[in-house]
Amino acid sequence: MSRNVVIGLEIHLQLKTKTKLFCGCSTDYIGATPNTNVCPICLAVPGSLPVINDHAVDLAVKMGLGLHCDIKDKTRFHRKHYFYADLPKAYQITQYEHAIAQGGYLDIVADGKEKRVHLDHLHLEEDAGKLVHPTSDGRLSGAAYSLVDYNRGGMPLSEIVSMPDMNSPAEAIAYITQIRQLARYLEVSDGEMESGSLRVDVNVSLSNADGSLGTRVELKNINSLKSIERALEYEIARQNRVLDEGGQLVQETRLWDDAAGVTRSMRSKEGARDYRYYAEMDLAPIDAKPDYVEKIRAAMPEMPWDKRARFTEQYGISFEESQQLTEQRETADYFEALVASGAPAVKAANWMRMEVQRILRDAGMEITDFPVAAKELGSLIAKVESRDLSNTQAKDVLGAMYDGGLSLDAALKKCGAAGGRLTAEALCAVISKIFAEQPGAVETIKNGADKKGAKQKFLQGLVMRETRGSADPTEVAKTLAEMLAK
């Protein structure tokens, strides 16, 4: 029996602010000594009161606008209560009924098809502290005691809750990737899963034959895109199997065990907590007036999908090329600078995707750290276009510019390509020299015994090597043929 897969996602994005959501403590906590980025407010010391970080509100509004949400002018916070060591106040300050951004959607491309994923809302909340269990594998079980690090407590998060609009693991992955890209474009978040600045909870169910929704299972604790894909595949298979065997699914929260590759039950609906949501009276409501929202909207950069569409249109490159070039805003900026410096768009795209990407990949480097200025690379490509340099030569020159940190001129000199394009006379001289060195091969060709053209290709290769790539291969082939015909 075939059942439809229904997936909804909750994504926590850590906002890129300098200070925490409700106090002045630094957000730069990775690697910091435990419990050093803390103050009376984030430790819930008696008498302390939270004060909203306006910049976090700006970023949430920005992300909301990017996701086509409706920004609410009057919003407020609630307290979500639970007793646990990671939560100093014993409640988390979060937005509940009155989230700052409501509705919205995100268009994704999965399996080559475009699809619109609708959103429920985006809200602001503070992060909890982190528990450290002194066991060899870092797990709670077997630990005699646990330590708490409150450096992460109070970090600003925006939670983006989607509607259950995704129908395959591939769509879920495309959605997360697209959210991450947007967050980076807007400089709202680093969006890194490894460091925890992007975290995903997955809701998955199988719809019944009549289209009604099946029992929903929530998956937590998944730390990479690969794991999300695996967890979803496992869970879909598990649910199908249970239903195939005539069993019943229970509404529950399950944890993904990455090592074992399985999901395990954490708590059922009956064990669900009553959070006793209660209005946070210590914080005045947020008043996002229309002119404030418009100011943020006006300062927003071009959206990644708009850029992608514009690139294919304006530069005549393929969708895939455009997608690659716009994946990171900085890559797109570099590409446009390259084109602006005179490089033809299609060639520039090729250079970016092949040579530049290869260097970055090998060096484990980001485009922002790439030492060759777009203008310099543009001049190099221009030399290839005017046939002053061959592709091979140009690649060597780029390598020299990157490795030695050289300017274009210095790199050209170093590679012996400074003289510019090989003249026709020089080429003839080289060919004559090769003929003199390889009389046998010349003889074979002139006798018409080089049926497959192997000897001619061999000679061409020698010419290319002799000219160290400064000759244009088409020109070499043409001249070679002319001289052999004499």
Added chain:
Amino acid sequence: MDFQKLSAREIAAGVKAGKFTAVEAARDAIERIKKYDKKYNSIVTLCEERAMAEAEAIDAAVARGEETGPLAGVPYAVKDNFCTQAIETTCGSKMLKGWLPPYDATAVKNMKEAGAVLVGKANMDEFAMGSTTESSVFGPTLNPRDTGRVPGGSSGGSAAAVAAGFVPIALGSDTGGSVRQPAAFCGVQGMKPSYGQISRYGIVAYASSLDQVGGLTKNIADMALVMEALAKPDDNDTTCDAYERPSFTAAVSGASLAGKKIAVLTGYDRDSIDKPLVEAADRAVEICRAAGAEIIEASLPVTMEHTVACYYMVALGDASSKLACYDGMRYGHHEDGKNLSEMYKRSRMEGFGEEVRRRILVGTCILTRGYYENYFVPATKVRQLISNEFKELFKKADALICPIVPALAYKRGLVEEDPVRMYLGDVFTTMANLAGLPSVSINLGFTPEGLPTCVQMLAPRFGDAELLSCAAVIENAAGAPEPVTEKEGC
């Protein structure tokens, strides 16, 4: 110098004029507390070292001819739920016994800026929950007017310290009458300003939407000085309003009721209130009329019927939330347990007293799914109705007069047997907190047995200066209460 007889204003003037020093005033207050407070237990921690340092700084400034604050050299006490840097702050609870806050409350900072000298932390009902100051881990405070009676609560220690003449000023916190009711019981003036008038930063919370810093003083002119020192916007408290405050002292010095409309509360059962208190309210009305005010009658049917129930829903729900941070982990009382849950249970069971546990449990219940919809949500709606009723009233009147407490100071131990009766005693005080209004308790003299009688005045939100002006008129006619005069040790 007999400092006990001086008001805050007189002490500041004396210090500035070089008639005596701030150190002398502080030393005198501390010595008298040491000598006589065994009898009342109003001060639980003396801040001798800090007081001397603060007083010396004032004296040095005076000697240099520098401008000193309006409360220069005035000794004062704060309720033990105000955070004071490196000085034990307990909220009268075993839960916080020995806790030294890393910072000063904004109110404490502002008092220092005005020149006041902190001499002690005042006793209180545990976590400000109670009406008798009998639930403190330091033991009960006794009423200086009659030690067989309670000083009221929860700022009972603050009220008693002023009534005993130890300090001319004490600060308290008022969530449902916790400043005004003990002021009434101890025969001093007490004020809870509008919600949002004074920063709550550093005041250990009871209920966020109701708590407000209040003042206890010998007279209304001193109250104006205190309010002027405290009522300022604060970046650390977003609920503290940013509006520009008028001059409270100017309002008091030019006090007049000519042309004012004063409403008198009707529609409550006068027979259920102790007779001297009904008479005090009547007398206050006559004073206002004689001073040229137009008297109108007004009833607040929704408020009078629902204020106490509504107050306890709102306050206890909030308290259960704000007191959840006491888990024995980072500060405060800690008990070991087999696991996290047991550690929490034992720390809270041992750390909190009975009244606090009762209120946390009721509050938790109120916020639990089902009860929340049936009790808490209706309470917030009723709160809005109460607010609206006052808004309507203050369209017609500048201020409202009514009793502040239904009974004269309770005998000790009386209320312990019947907490509900204690709760019902809050009928006239809680409405000001629910509606966010300013309210003062004004002393109208004493019964033949020496028990204080008093009246309450309320005004529209942020009409605090006007309210003090009206209160000054009543005080001028009735006379400010003199503190108890201590002659010998005990």
